[in-house]
Amino acid sequence: xxxxxxxxxxxxTALSPVNLLYCFFGVFVGTLVGVLPxxxxxxxxxxxxxxxxHLEPTTALIMLAGIYYGTAYGxxxxxxxxxxxxxxxxxxxxxxxxPMAQQGRAGVxxxxxxxxxxxxxxxxxxxxxxxxxxxxxxxxxxxPAEYFALMLLGLVAASAISDxxxxxxxxxxxxxxxxxxxxxxxxxxxARFTFGSLSVLDGxxxxxxxxxxxxxxxxxxxxxxxxxxxxxxxxxxxxxxxPKRDDFNRSWLPMLRASTIGxxxxxxxxxxxxxxxxxxxxxxxxxxxxxxxxxxxAVEGVVxxxxxxxxxxxxxxxxxLSLGIPGSATMALMIGALMVHGIHPGPNLVTQQPSLFxxxxxxxxxxxxxxxxxxxPLIGLWVRLLSVPYHLLYPAILMFVCIGAYSVHYSAFxxxxxxxxxxxxxxxxxxxxxxxPLLLGFVLGPLIEQHFxxxxxxxxxxFSALIERPIAGSVLAVTGLVLVWSIWSGSKASARLKxxxxxxxxxx
Amino acid sequence: MKLMSMALAALALAGGTAFAQDFPNKPVTIIVxxxxxxxTDLVGRQLAHELQQIWGQPVxxxxxxxxxxxxxxxxxxxxxxxxxxxxxxxxxxATAPAVxxxxxxxxxxxxxxxxxxxxxxxxxxxxxxxxxxxxxxxITEAKxxxxxxxxxxxxxxxxxxxxLLIQQAGIEADIVHFSSGGDAQVNLMGGHxxxxxxxxxxxxxxxxxxxxxxxxxxxxxRYDLLPDVEASAEAGVAxxxxxxxxxxxxxxxxDPALVDKINADLHTALASESFQKVxxxxxxxxxxxxxTEFKAQVEAEMDLWKALxxxxxxxAE
Amino acid sequence: xxxxxxxxxxGGLSLTLxxxxxxxxxxxxxxxxxxxRMGPGMVPVILGTLLALFGVVLxxxxxxxxxxSGEIRIFVPLVILGAILAFALLIRPFGLFPAVFAxxxxxxxxxxTFRPIASLILATVLSVAAWLIFVVALQLPIALVNWPV
Numbered sequence: 014x015x016x017x018x019x020x021x022x023x024x025x026t027a028l029s030p031v032n033l034l035y036c037f038f039g040v041f042v043g044t045l046v047g048v049l050p051x052x053x054x055x056x057x058x059x060x061x062x063x064x065x066x067h068l069e070p071t072t073a074l075i076m077l078a079g080i081y082y083g084t085a086y087g088x089x090x091x092x093x094x095x096x097x098x099x100x101x102x103x104x105x106x107x108x109x110x111x112p113m114a115q116q117g118r119a120g121v122x123x124x125x126x127x128x129x130x131x132x133x134x135x136x137x138x139x140x141x142x143x144x145x146x147x148x149x150x151x152x153x154x155x156x157p158a159e160y161f162a163l164m165l166l167g168l169v170a171a172s173a174i175s176d177x178x179x180x181x182x183x184x185x186x187x188x189x190x191x192x193x194x195x196x197x198x199x200x201x202x203x204a205r206f207t208f209g210s211l212s213v214l215d216g217x218x219x220x221x222x223x224x225x226x227x228x229x230x231x232x233x234x235x236x237x238x239x240x241x242x243x244x245x246x247x248x249x250x251x252x253x254x255x256p257k258r259d260d261f262n263r264s265w266l267p268m269l270r271a272s273t274i275g276x277x278x279x280x281x282x283x284x285x286x287x288x289x290x291x292x293x294x295x296x297x298x299x300x301x302x303x304x305x306x307x308x309x310x311a312v313e314g315v316v317x318x319x320x321x322x323x324x325x326x327x328x329x330x331x332x333x334l335s336l337g338i339p340g341s342a343t344m345a346l347m348i349g350a351l352m353v354h355g356i357h358p359g360p361n362l363v364t365q366q367p368s369l370f371x372x373x374x375x376x377x378x379x380x381x382x383x384x385x386x387x388x389x390p391l392i393g394l395w396v397r398l399l400s401v402p403y404h405l406l407y408p409a410i411l412m413f414v415c416i417g418a419y420s421v422h423y424s425a426f427x428x429x430x431x432x433x434x435x436x437x438x439x440x441x442x443x444x445x446x447x448x449x450p451l452l453l454g455f456v457l458g459p460l461i462e463q464h465f466x467x468x469x470x471x472x473x474x475x476f477s478a479l480i481e482r483p484i485a486g487s488v489l490a491v492t493g494l495v496l497v498w499s500i501w502s503g504s505k506a507s508a509r510l511k512x513x514x515x516x517x518x519x520x521x
Numbered sequence: 522m523k524l525m526s527m528a529l530a531a532l533a534l535a536g537g538t539a540f541a542q543d544f545p546n547k548p549v550t551i552i553v554x555x556x557x558x559x560x561t562d563l564v565g566r567q568l569a570h571e572l573q574q575i576w577g578q579p580v581x582x583x584x585x586x587x588x589x590x591x592x593x594x595x596x597x598x599x600x601x602x603x604x605x606x607x608x609x610x611x612x613x614x615a616t617a618p619a620v621x622x623x624x625x626x627x628x629x630x631x632x633x634x635x636x637x638x639x640x641x642x643x644x645x646x647x648x649x650x651x652x653x654x655x656x657x658x659x660i661t662e663a664k665x666x667x668x669x670x671x672x673x674x675x676x677x678x679x680x681x682x683x684x685l686l687i688q689q690a691g692i693e694a695d696i697v698h699f700s701s702g703g704d705a706q707v708n709l710m711g712g713h714x715x716x717x718x719x720x721x722x723x724x725x726x727x728x729x730x731x732x733x734x735x736x737x738x739x740x741x742x743r744y745d746l747l748p749d750v751e752a753s754a755e756a757g758v759a760x761x762x763x764x765x766x767x768x769x770x771x772x773x774x775x776d777p778a779l780v781d782k783i784n785a786d787l788h789t790a791l792a793s794e795s796f797q798k799v800x801x802x803x804x805x806x807x808x809x810x811x812x813t814e815f816k817a818q819v820e821a822e823m824d825l826w827k828a829l830x831x832x833x834x835x836x837a838e
Numbered sequence: 839x840x841x842x843x844x845x846x847x848x849g850g851l852s853l854t855l856x857x858x859x860x861x862x863x864x865x866x867x868x869x870x871x872x873x874x875r876m877g878p879g880m881v882p883v884i885l886g887t888l889l890a891l892f893g894v895v896l897x898x899x900x901x902x903x904x905x906x907s908g909e910i911r912i913f914v915p916l917v918i919l920g921a922i923l924a925f926a927l928l929i930r931p932f933g934l935f936p937a938v939f940a941x942x943x944x945x946x947x948x949x950x951t952f953r954p955i956a957s958l959i960l961a962t963v964l965s966v967a968a969w970l971i972f973v974v975a976l977q978l979p980i981a982l983v984n985w986p987v
Contacts, residue, residue: 196588202676282703336732
């Protein structure tokens with residue numbers, strides 16, 4: 014009964030005209046910022062943060078949260094249309110979203126993304142509203158050992174993400190981890206590979222890496238390329254934008270699995286939507302009957318990461334609100350917006366500020382609904398973007414990439430990093446080396462290294478103490494099983510491939 | 522860069538008091554070397570807001586994060602000492618240079634301390650795995666079971682104050698570096714680490730929510746704003762005489778008249794009702810020092826932490 | 839099998855050199871530590887070595903592969919990277935308009951057709967768009983036109 018009382022209290026708060034207005038404003042800005050490459054939720058929220066001084070805390074949080082999950086909706090648009098991730102967490106969406114667009118199925122990809130984002134968001138909100146206290150207590154039991162085990166599992170599960178040869182894929186993961194070691198080592202204070210430069214002391218910017226590796230390299234390869242087909246605007250009918258029944262049939266199970274994974278990673282501070290998107294993509298590829306279709310425009314490869322990152326965005330509020338622990342810099346700003354008004358989020362927030370908590374949760378429902386309503390009609394508009402001649406489009410993309418990279422820290426150096434990674438990205442294309450595993454290594458590598466080193470300090474150098482911890486031990490065991498299984502299934506797949514090739518040669 | 526700022530300093534000196542009286546006649550930027558939403562950011566933004574009222578010129582708070590505040594600090598150190606680029610920072614301005622080598626500036630010569638904005642003692646908090654409820658018992662417990670001291674990162678003030686406490690209390694303990702103060706405290710709550718030390722603004726929200734236990738304030742006396750928490754000297758742990766603070770700084774070589782003017786305006790800002798509320802919300806007191814006193818304190822701390830870093834061998838290889 | 843795959847050979851060789859550079863630099867400059875008490879050099883040394891080994895595998899494999907065709911561009915990447923470089927060099931000292939303008943004009947050269955009027959129009963349009971989106975709408979604190987002091 015109390016549950017329904019809470020819901021009606023929340024709806025009452027969220028549906029007040031002021032809150033509704035700011036919710037709409039938030040998700041609108043979020044979508045816009047998400048579409049622009051490089052400009053992420055953090056930049057948008059930092060910009061609007063001063064506004065929160067003059068707003069009611071609930072209204073302020075509703076607006077900031079709207080920006081936050083709104084960017085996840087918008088982030089995939091540029092990934093699908095231009096092969097340039099609008100946000101880091103939507104980089105995985107490039108892998109199948111862009112091939113879909115090249116096959117003339119951009120509208121379908123965008124529509125399925127909206128559906129998947131909504132599904133993931135709603136799933137995350139359900140977890141948030143029903144299990145917050147339980148999940149928060151559970152997240153506390155995760156120490157460095159557990160994080161290490163889980164991140165290792167993530168790496169192993171997502172390692173099969175690319176289509177390239179095993180050696181090239183692994184080499185790129187390793188290169189990604191190596192690039193992530195640049196900067197000050199958090200365990201010793203040693204500056205690694207900075208060569209005395211202060212600009213890289215804090216590490217290479219992940220958004221600069223993603224934009225250079227995916228975006229700039231894509232531009233270089235597409236200019237004056239006869240294969241870069243332009244779309245005839247007249248060919249875009251409402252019908253061609255609509256997903257078919259088959260698209261839905263293929264998608265609902267991946268969306269469910271990905272939302273579960275996303276919700277899990279969202280609740281753990283410091284891991285976040287990008288990891289969730291990678292892991293869910295890797296899992297779907299492994300579970301699929303036709304893994305060879307991934308990377309060539311499989312709809313599952315679009316809906317899985319998008320459900321996962323949106324679910325993670327919602328459940329990230331669990332540690333933020335119930336422990337007062339921000340999982341990311343963006344979440345720290347959310348807490349800051351409350352602190353300005355003298356509210357310190359913690360275990361008592363739900364009972365002491367029920368209208369804030371439930372109002373926020375209900376605003377998530379409304380915000381997600383608004384996002385779908387906002388995004389579906391925009392699809393037609395976005396797809397028309399593809400009919401703009403490329404010689405006009407690429408300088409504009411380049412400009413957005415440059416300003417986006419610059420705006421993260423207002424540092425010209427970050428723009429140079431984009432240039433460097435653009436060169437690397439193009440070289441990798443020439444050598445047939447995949448970019449996604451590099452990004453995966455870049456995201457997960459430092460987490461694995463730092464958590465392992467912390468765990469070893471806490472275990473006083475005793476490796477067996479790490480395995481004896483129930484959660485860490487079982488996750489490591491699962492990791493081992495996945496590893497064995499993937500080697501076994503990998504060898505089976507290559508045997509199958511060889512057999513097929515032999516048969517073809519015979520027929521020749 | 523260096524030459525240019527020295528030339529500018531000479532120019533400023535020549536201009537003398539007239540220059541200071543004219544200040545400011547264009548927008549001023551206050552660099553906050555920490556990310557948004559934290560306690561230093563809150564104080565820095567409030568300061569920018571109040572100074573804007575006093576000066577009648579836009580005062581912009583800009584977050585330049587990274588490397589334990591050293592990226593933002595270096596930016597200010599390399600700016601012109603005309604008062605239009607200022608910095609708010611914590612004792613990290615003294616602790617970080619004690620571990621980070623190759624900083625592109627001299628923390629004493631290239632930074633001008635202008636005044637203290639806010640101050641509070643350091644407080645040690647204990648996590649779920651610690652049984653004791655008072656500091657004396659805690660020391661006994663720590664001698665019995667080697668404890669884990671969680672820091673907000675290498676070279677942060679939490680790291681250095683923990684080393685100092687371990688040294689002065691005569692206990693053996695392990696230091697574990699986490700990625701932030703929040704990260705350190707969530708590991709305390711989960712019982713993965715035992716103790717964390719930071720300023721009151723960073724730990725009190727979690728103490729008030731019952732997520733961590735207030736163990737002790739470092740120093741010889743109890744803290745006026747939190748009289749129920751015992752002081753470390755009461756349990757016989759002496760020789761810890763450091764407080765946490767947030768200070769206002771400028772680039773090295775600023776005109777003394779300009780420094781005094783900004784210091785005076787800082788105190789006007791601090792006296793306002795809205796600033797007082799922000800300070801009391803964060804369990805901190807307004808700073809009272811003039812620029813010379815503050816400079817002496819900052820430089821004394823730089824020497825103290827540098828000596829401790831060498832003594833306890835915490836300098837990065 | 840008559841000819842080796844030169845491109846694969848070059849790629850593998852680059853990885854080997856890159857990995858070795860990482861490993862050697864880390865090994866000589868940073869503390870390695872032990873597996874249970876890892877120093878800052880441990881991960882770069884292990885992974886650098888691993889990367890170098892992967893590179894060797896590719897180099898060896900290249901001798902047993904037929905060469906793949908595919909265009910290798912030199913001019914286009916140089917122009918595009920140059921456009922980004924121009925933006926990076928101009929944005930702080932000179933401001934948004936000069937940076938966007940230079941970036942756009944240089945980028946249009948990648949088309950290999952010289953259309954001065956068209957590229958100037960495009961640069962103007964994009965400068966105004968950048969101003970409207972980033973400065974007017976999003977309120978980013980970026981100077982429009984600066985003169986370095």
